Amino acid sequence: MSGNNPLTRTSQTRQAPAGAAWVENWFRPTVTAALLTCIVVAFVELIGRMVPGWRGLHYVFLAFLVSWVGIQSERLLRGRGPDYPVFRYRAVEAVVILALFKLIRYAPLGWDVLWGDIRRWVGEPENFLDYGFVVGGMSIILLWMVAITITKKLYLLEVHPSEIPPDPTSPSYDRWTSAPSQRVDRQAVLRDIASYFFWGGLVLLLFTGLARFDIPSLHPYRPPPLSGLVVNTLIYFVLGLALISQAHFSILQVSWRIGRIDVSPHLSTRWVWQAIAFLTLLTLIALALPTGYSVGLPQAISSLVATIVGAFSFIAYLLISVVSLLLGLLLSVLGLQAEPIAARRPSQQSPFQPSFPGTTPAGHPWFELLKSVLFWGIFLTILGYSTYHFLRERGGLLPGLKGGLLGRLIAWLCTLWQGTQSWSVRARKAIASRLSRRLDPEGAMGRWRPIRLSRLSPRQRVRYFYLSILRRAARAGHARRSHQTPYEYGQDLADDLPEVASEVTNLTQAFVEARYSQRVQDEQEANVIKEVWQRVRATLTRRRHSLKM
């Protein structure tokens, strides 16, 4: 409607830099093509296991190529007018893809075989369509069509010019508001893309799972180290998430453009890189987490409990030994002889040594225990977290559980969790405080701690004397209010302690100089202030005692 409106064009030009060209032209097509290729990889691997000696690497390349061509051709078609013969274009493309597929099948066989078959086809054209070509060709065409469909869906996420409102002050704005809405339900489109992704993932998992069985003999055998397939599966899901990330970006971008919101030109590029970094980190974490266990859940728990009890016993044993030694020394000093304790032969096994009832771990017992505990810990965490959210989102279920034994258990666990959290917060604060004190020793003067005055500079000593008086005055009922300056507080304190009013004034003056002036304070000056401090301190101590009485 307003595609030719200069105002609209201006606003589009202003909003346009949000997307980077390389993301549109290369990143999204490559991710989509790679995503589909991952499924083909799993399929090829499965076929390779079913037909020993069969190699299908060239199919993987072809799958990628076909997907990529399908996506790019869809992009080209969008640039053509509505009168362009799309069917003819697609038909030609399909024929070329099939011809390419036929040719690639001869890649492992050699050109001589191809040439011989071509001569044979001239005489017997029905031989051109063999069983492998028909099935493989259909699969490749299916892949090509899926790639085109995903691309179309991705295009649906982009903004249509008629959706962007003109400038509210322009005459075309009224026409725009009265025109029928052409909004696209982009959330539904996003759900479609996500469902393609999950269905593809399901197919991939099926292929990968089947590839772990010896299908010809139909009995499970020891799973081979299928690192390639695992990596392929991971790549598929990571690429799928990257694609969903791009789809999400498209939806947001549309809403921003419709809302005529300025978008930073770096956003598109940063979005891609941050998504990649996030997914890489996630993949690394996933790869680092255990996927197996050498001990079951009950054994892992009992081993963990036994280890913890062993550790506490060891600490207790050490403490008792130290106390016994001291007592023994005391008794020998007093001339008494303690009864010798029969030495017990220590157990060969360390109190920390984990035990695996009924199992023989392959690796180091410690490592195996740790791995198993970590695995079961993750398992229980995921289970607990999911259950909690499942119940919470279903409103009535959680309150119903609160009354019974299970409710009390949950409440206890919640309390334990909150306690752990508050403890961790306190510990973090304490560590931060200690670190800051270590980094800023002068800042720590406000807190009481054993201090050696001789190690402080005269300036620091004066500050210490003043802060010490502040502390003592607060205990004696003359606390400084937060808004008071040193002079204001000094005046108040001098009024309250008339017998040492001049000392308080001198101390305040010395503190202000020590704190704010650049003047060098010498030892003699600090010693004089020390005497002043001692007099004020004595007065405050007397006041405090009199308050208690």
Next chain:
Amino acid sequence: MTNLLPFIIVLFFVAAFMRLDFLLYILYIFFGLYLLSRWWMQRAMGQLHFRRTLATERAFLGERVPVEVEVRNPGLLPLPWIHLRENLPLDLHVPSSVQRVVSLLPHDRERIHYELHGRRRGYYSIGPLFCRAGDPFGVTELTRQSKIEDHLTVYPRIIPLPGLALPSLFPFGTLPSQQRLFEDPTRVMGVRDYQPGDSPRRIDWKTSASLGQLQVRRYQPATSIEAFIMLNLNTTEYSGRWRFVAPELAITVAASVANQLIEQRQAVGLATNGADPLAASSKHLRLSPRKGRGQLMNCLDLLARIQASDAAEALPFIALLRQASLGLSWGTTLVIITSQEDKALIPALLHLRRRGLLAVLMLVDRDANFHRSKARAQQIGVPAYRIFREQDLDVWK
């Protein structure tokens, strides 16, 4: 993601007990995505710092005020996208918000610049600044509102009134007077020949020496005005047609009079029965007469903030006259800016006159019967002016 939880839990059970490592990896990725993105967004959003800087907190009508909003990410976690929306009063900015979508890297900052245009007097809140941010996968989206609060005061229109002449009873001051009774010894007009009876203190010795005969100084007669502006902003006392326009005009007149008097170094005070959004109580608002730029700022601040009140508890203007005039010194000139003269106004003015206060009546409601009001006011010695438009102030230009 949440809808997939039961499915994922079942998958996890299957994967864990059948030891399907590839399935576990995928489940780790999905759970990791969910947990990590939540943690990421909560952490990154919690660390955001906002700062808004206005070039000035007070602006004159028509002035443009540049504003800078800075959003800083002091943390180590980037924010892939963050939608910033600064809500603004429509009187200062069209449209009523400034929006921007940015991406913040670790230790990155983004500045948004825009201008506020003081199109209408008032006391405006700037912001709040809302920000919505999310992860690149659409798993988590968080919204935060900044707590920083800024205000912009747009002063009312001020029209210069160099010819403004208010009556005064004060003998000494800085304003030239037509009455010869009070002369200001600091304002020398010239010299004249000495006449017997002249005070020796008036002899200008230097001029006398140069002319060779005694000369005495001539002083300029002077007076001073202590003015007190009474502004009626009780809209129930305005006629229905001009209920919204006339009070604004009254505020403009009050601001212009205050400005002119302060320019002439006179003391000005102000009282009104309007509503001040910053006032704790609904009592009338009063600024005691004072001189100087500071007082002008106080007056303009109040006149910028003040709103005409139609509430039931709004003080009637006659009551305001009685209450606010208490404590005014003898000879103070009351500048009464109100809608129209009613039955109670003239007796009240007469009472004030008898207390030694002078008064000038300025009527701003076009439905007022001005000629009748003027005649009645003049009967008690109060000059009356009709100011139905801003152009009517030209009589004092």
